Amino acid sequence: MVAPNQVVSADQLAKMKFSTLSIGGKFGKLLGQPYKPFYLMIYGQRFHGKSSVAMLLADELATKGLKVLYVSNEEGVKGSLQEKLLRLKISSPIHFVEDYNPKQFRAYDAIFLDSTQTVGMKPNEFKVLKRLYPKISFILVFKANRDGTSKGGSDWEHDVDAIMHIENQSATMEKNRFPGGSSEPIKIF
Secondary structure, eight states, rough: OOTOOOOOOHHHHOOOOOOOOOOOHHHHHOOOBBBBBBBEEEEOOOTSSSHHHHHHHHHEEEEEEEOOEEEEETTTTTTTHHHHHHHOOOOOOEEEEEEEEEGGGGGSSEEEEEEEEHHOOOHHHEEEHHHHHHTOOEEEEEEEEEOOBHHHHHHHTTTEEEEEEETTTEEEEEOOOOOOOSSSSSSOO
């Protein structure tokens, strides 16, 4: 791992080995092979399936052996979340919590923040979080504006490796820095 202030020559960079995740199925087609750690933004309008897609991705990561924490700050750890878990047939060992508390993150490989707006995080706080936990992947769930654009805005879009737009239960990658990903919409459900 390269420190943020470390200078690396082109020759050194060319010889470095970077770990990737091998994700199968629909998420593998969409994302390709994400580098570890990775930073993904998922956004969409309400009732289009963004939280369901995030939970299915959390399930996929957990089945690959990653320890996953899902911060369900917007919906809470309540009956509606249980209904979604059962409807999506998720049985992997994902952990859920309602309150946003970064002190809990250390024990996990991937953290889902649903939603980033209700957590109240700002882009500069996310940069600090990435520095504090350089080995953890973060998946940020965002609401969308009425025109369909992300409420996160361009400040957030520059801080992630990939952007997944959810519309009518289909996912499209709008930005993807990973090898092998697709830009074609894929029906998730």
